[in-house]
Amino acid sequence: MKESILNKATELFLEQGFKSVTMDDLAMEMGISKKTIYSHYQNKTALVEESTAHLLSSISCGIDTIRGLKKNPIEELYEIKKFVMLHLKGEKSSPQYQLQKYYPEIHGVMRHRQYEMMEDCVLENIKRGIDQGIYRENLNIDFVARIYFSGVTSIKDLKLFPVSKFPIGKLMDEYLEYHLRGIVTPDGRKILNNIINSNQE
Template sequence: MKEKILDKATDMFLTYGFKSITMDDLANEMGISKKTIYTHFENKTKLVENCMDHLSQNISAGITRICTLNKNPIEELYEIKKFVMVNLKDEKSSPQYQLQKYYPKIYKTINQRQFELMQECVKDNMQRGINQGYYRDNLNISFVSRIYFSGVTSIKDPQLFPIEKFPIKTLMDDYLEYHIRGIVTPSGRKVLNEIINSNHE
């Protein structure tokens, strides 16, 4: 039952936001009593914390799995973006911003974990891209990987990028293209253009 509550709560939080979903909403949606939820989670903060842990572990496992497929480094970044977007429900409710605002301690922990995972993943991706001739060999990998993480975090701020002007899917596509165009060689640019063209078909 705990796993079912986690799955449903995570889904609802990502769809409607952390602030708007109450324990009553969750109990009604699942057709169970609030008491059942409180048997597994002592309060809403604990539930949010467990949901974010659960989601973070699922995303980490998925990204690690994609990285073991040894795809072309540029294709790999698009696969990871697609996988994350599906798991975050296209971020319709700006969950990162709400988490930061209403549950800052949980946000800080999750953000640090995301940073560590992305550093490892992006650095590895860049090194392979350089070795295979898709990325420029004069890149400062540590700098670019941090800038990339900083950008991914910043574009999710609805005050900077209001969702009505910048739909999240378009925003993520534009940001990923912006990142890759800054680091590719001519042969990497060719791969990037092929991916973009095939995505538009």
């Protein structure tokens, strides 16, 4: 039952936001009593904490699977972006914004874990891209990896990038293109242009 509660809560948090979903909503959605939920989770904060850890773990496993396919590094980044967007349900309710505003401590922990997970992935991606001749040889790898992480988190700031002007799917595509155009070689640019053109068809 605990796992069912966690899965349903995570789904609702992503669809409606961490603040918007109440324990009453969750109980009603599952057709169980609030007492049953509280027998597994002391309070909503505990549920939010476990939900974010569960989500990060699922995304991490999915990214590892994609990395295991050993696609070329440019394709790999697009596959990861597609997977994450699907997993986060397009972030319709801007769950990260609500998490940061109403559960700052949990958001801080999640951001730190996210960075650790992403740093390894991006560093390895850049090194492989350089080895394959599709990323420039003279890149400061640590700088590029940190700038990439910083950008990915910054574009989720709704004050800077309101959804009305910057739909999240398009924004992620534009950011990824912006990042890659700064680091690719002419050979890499051909691969990037092919991916962008095939995505527009």
